[in-house]
Amino acid sequence: MKLSDKQIEVLDTEGHLLVIGGPGAGKTTISILKAAKVAASLKPSQEILFLSFARATISRVIEAIENEHDIPKAIKSRINVETYHSFFWRILQTHGYLLGLPRPLSILTPANDAIALSAIRSEYKADGKLSNAEKAEKKGKLHAERLRLARAEGRVCFDLFGSHVAELLERSTRLRQLIAARYPIVILDEFQDTNTDQWRVVQQLGLAGTLIALADPEQRIYDWIGADPARLDQFRATFKYNEIVLQGENHRSAGTEILLFGNDVLTGKFSKNMYLGIEIKTYPSNENEACTALVTQTYAARKRLVELEKKEWSLAILVPTKKMTRAVSDVFRNPLAKMQPIRHSAIVDLDAAILGAELVSFMLQPPSLFHLDGVIDLLCNYFHGKGGDSPTKSALQQAAGIRKAFGLYAEKKAAGKPLPKNSIIVPLLQTYEQLRAIALTGDPDQDWRSVRKIMENGPCIRLKEVAIEVKNLRLLERGTQLRQELSQDWRTFRRYENALNITRQAFVREHFATQSNPEIGVIVMNMHKAKGKQFDEVIIFEGWPRYVKKKIVANPDRIVRANLKDNIDDQARQNLRVSITRGKQRTTILTPQEDPCVIFM
Numbered sequence: 001m002k003l004s005d006k007q008i009e010v011l012d013t014e015g016h017l018l019v020i021g022g023p024g025a026g027k028t029t030i031s032i033l034k035a036a037k038v039a040a041s042l043k044p045s046q047e048i049l050f051l052s053f054a055r056a057t058i059s060r061v062i063e064a065i066e067n068e069h070d071i072p073k074a075i076k077s078r079i080n081v082e083t084y085h086s087f088f089w090r091i092l093q094t095h096g097y098l099l100g101l102p103r104p105l106s107i108l109t110p111a112n113d114a115i116a117l118s119a120i121r122s123e124y125k126a127d128g129k130l131s132n133a134e135k136a137e138k139k140g141k142l143h144a145e146r147l148r149l150a151r152a153e154g155r156v157c158f159d160l161f162g163s164h165v166a167e168l169l170e171r172s173t174r175l176r177q178l179i180a181a182r183y184p185i186v187i188l189d190e191f192q193d194t195n196t197d198q199w200r201v202v203q204q205l206g207l208a209g210t211l212i213a214l215a216d217p218e219q220r221i222y223d224w225i226g227a228d229p230a231r232l233d234q235f236r237a238t239f240k241y242n243e244i245v246l247q248g249e250n251h252r253s254a255g256t257e258i259l260l261f262g263n264d265v266l267t268g269k270f271s272k273n274m275y276l277g278i279e280i281k282t283y284p285s286n287e288n289e290a291c292t293a294l295v296t297q298t299y300a301a302r303k304r305l306v307e308l309e310k311k312e313w314s315l316a317i318l319v320p321t322k323k324m325t326r327a328v329s330d331v332f333r334n335p336l337a338k339m340q341p342i343r344h345s346a347i348v349d350l351d352a353a354i355l356g357a358e359l360v361s362f363m364l365q366p367p368s369l370f371h372l373d374g375v376i377d378l379l380c381n382y383f384h385g386k387g388g389d390s391p392t393k394s395a396l397q398q399a400a401g402i403r404k405a406f407g408l409y410a411e412k413k414a415a416g417k418p419l420p421k422n423s424i425i426v427p428l429l430q431t432y433e434q435l436r437a438i439a440l441t442g443d444p445d446q447d448w449r450s451v452r453k454i455m456e457n458g459p460c461i462r463l464k465e466v467a468i469e470v471k472n473l474r475l476l477e478r479g480t481q482l483r484q485e486l487s488q489d490w491r492t493f494r495r496y497e498n499a500l501n502i503t504r505q506a507f508v509r510e511h512f513a514t515q516s517n518p519e520i521g522v523i524v525m526n527m528h529k530a531k532g533k534q535f536d537e538v539i540i541f542e543g544w545p546r547y548v549k550k551k552i553v554a555n556p557d558r559i560v561r562a563n564l565k566d567n568i569d570d571q572a573r574q575n576l577r578v579s580i581t582r583g584k585q586r587t588t589i590l591t592p593q594e595d596p597c598v599i600f601m
């Protein structure tokens with residue numbers, strides 16, 4: 001790889017650095033090369049810290065490091081790529097007591113956070129129907145409860161990580177120095193998207209160590225969770241620094257006009273009718289034709305990529321919402337008649353699946369006095385937590401309904417009376433009895449599948465939902481730690497004595513694991529998740545309007561909310577630009593014929 005003059009300048013410049021460049025300008029690449037250069041002169045106890053937002057981004061950075069064949073292995077191992085979350089958690093575990101947090105601390109995972117806060121959330125109507133004062137009151141109550149859980153029970157949710165670590169570093173010069181002694185250089189990926197607490201931490205890290213901030217102000221897509229357009233200027237005002245702009249560089253899709261098109265999306269002024277590497281295709285606005293268009297385009301892209309005879313290729317299908325990620329994944333699994341299914345992986349939120357897995361694993365445990373009570377607790381947990389931080393009213397009502405029906409069951413049972421025939425506990429008990437009758441084998445994969453199948457095919461619709469949800473998990477595949485630990489549990493006790501605990505720990509570990517599979521083949525994800533990644537081809541597929549008597553009555557899953565001109569804002573434009581510029585060779589946009597994406601109109 002021949003580095004550009006500006007990239008070489010990054011290598012040669014010392015002190016705090018702000019590296020600015022558009023999509024594919026080579027910021028990540030040059031920061032890795034810089035890290036390798038500096039790592040060679042570090043003391044044995046020191047490492048370079050590369051901080052990123054999501055595990056998904058980390059896997060690409062790790063992959064990029066692996067791909068730099070000129071960097072010796074020993075040097076690569078000195079670059080520690082981590083999420084803000086996992087870095088913060090390490091500090092909190094060891095020093096949180098200084099803030100009055102108890103010991104030991106445990107993580108309140110997003111799903112369990114949702115469960116813990118569901119009682120407060122169920123006091124309020126949906127967010128859209130709340131006044132500003134009610135919203136503020138709800139936010140205050142949620143925050144107070146999270147603080148209470150941290151201080152009284154030592155259960156800390158992700159939302160509190162940043163502010164607690166910031167407070168620790170602001171109050172302790174010694175701690176700052178210790179961290180800087182271990183990590184003399186900290187690289188900040190996607191710096192434009194740091195939120196207020198992360199920025200507070202970064203300021204402290206910069207007091208004692210050296211920062212390399214990588215940023216593209218126009219890829220800022222996290223305003224809704226605290227990113228701030230003023231962040232780059234705050235960096236400029238806080239530190240004595242050098243700024244290097246990788247102006248006009250585009251190594252990702254060189255030879256195409258993908259970046260030019262992405263930039264034109266930002267301004268809304270389209271300089272050309274056709275752009276090399278960009279295809280905008282329309283489909284008739286109905287489900288069948290939308291899905292057929294998507295599947296056909298995916299086949300065609302896949303064919304093009306296979307014909308290149310590269311060892312590995314990647315094709316991303318990017319959609320505007322999480323809901324649509326699942327819908328596309330379902331369509332690929334079961335396309336319309338006569339079309340071949342498409343092998344793919346889908347990046348979906350796993351909150352619900354993880355809670356479901358807790359229930360499946362608990363079913364593996366031997367019967368105990370209160371086993372059924374435990375099942376009910378976990379099933380209620382599932383409904384409380386499955387919607388993450390925006391649970392639906394109906395899910396909360398499901399949980400309340402199960403709890404109430406189980407209370408009645410316990411009463412009747414104690415009085416020796418039968419349950420009402422229409423009680424939701426009746427089918428649940430039937431499935432439960434079938435589950436209890438399984439002869440477990442000690443092969444966790446097989447036993448897990450037996451439990452899941454009975455739940456899916458049994459008469460209880462609630463357990464069936466859980467079983468279907470759990471299919472999204474791949475944690476029991478050959479060689480996984482969860483599988484090994486469950487096997488060990490069986491070998492020790494001749495039963496799965498600790499299945500629930502083992503499963504819970506596996507998910508916490510998984511959350512912090514940095515190694516995730518490189519993204520190859522067909523991958524479906526929502527547009528936000530594509531940040532920081534790249535693929536050989538990208539297909540952006542948005543939803544279509546629903547008509548009644550030729551009038552649009554709903555317009556979900558659009559790039560711009562409801563596809564209304566008034567809703568076009570910087571966030572929508574930047575988000576679309578990020579998605580468009582993930583493609584190396586080609587980006588195809590699929591939009592409905594009768595109501596195409598307003599950004600292009």
Ligand SMILES: Nc1ncnc2c1ncn2[C@@H]1O[C@H](COP(=O)(O)OP(=O)(O)OP(=O)(O)O)[C@@H](O)[C@H]1O
Nearest residue numbers: 001002003004023024025026027028029251252532
């Ligand atoms: N000087 C170079 N010559 C050739 N290829 C390069 C060069 N610098 C980077 N690349 C390649 O270009 C692609 C994009 O680079 P990189 O991911 O570093 O960009 P980025 O600025 O971090 O992008 P984004 O902000 O969009 O995530 C990568 O495949 C990388 O290997």
